[in-house]
Amino acid sequence: xxxxxxxxxxxxxxxxxxxxxxxxxxxxxxxxxxxxxxxxxxxxxxxxxxxxxxxxxxxxxxxxxx
Numbered sequence: 001x002x003x004x005x006x007x008x009x010x011x012x013x014x015x016x017x018x019x020x021x022x023x024x025x026x027x028x029x030x031x032x033x034x035x036x037x038x039x040x041x042x043x044x045x046x047x048x049x050x051x052x053x054x055x056x057x058x059x060x061x062x063x064x065x066x
Contacts, residue, residue, distance in 0.1 A: 007046040013062040
């Protein structure tokens, strides 16, 4: 169930923050993570999930309450 909803949550939060997929990828790269815009696209389409480091960095940039 989480995987099914994850992509739409990430997409909505990213759009709320007015970030494009390449902009979010660039922010993650600045944190030392190798993330491309097409990877974020796959997350949002529920094709793949981020690894744990990518996940927590995304949470930080998208300002999820944890």
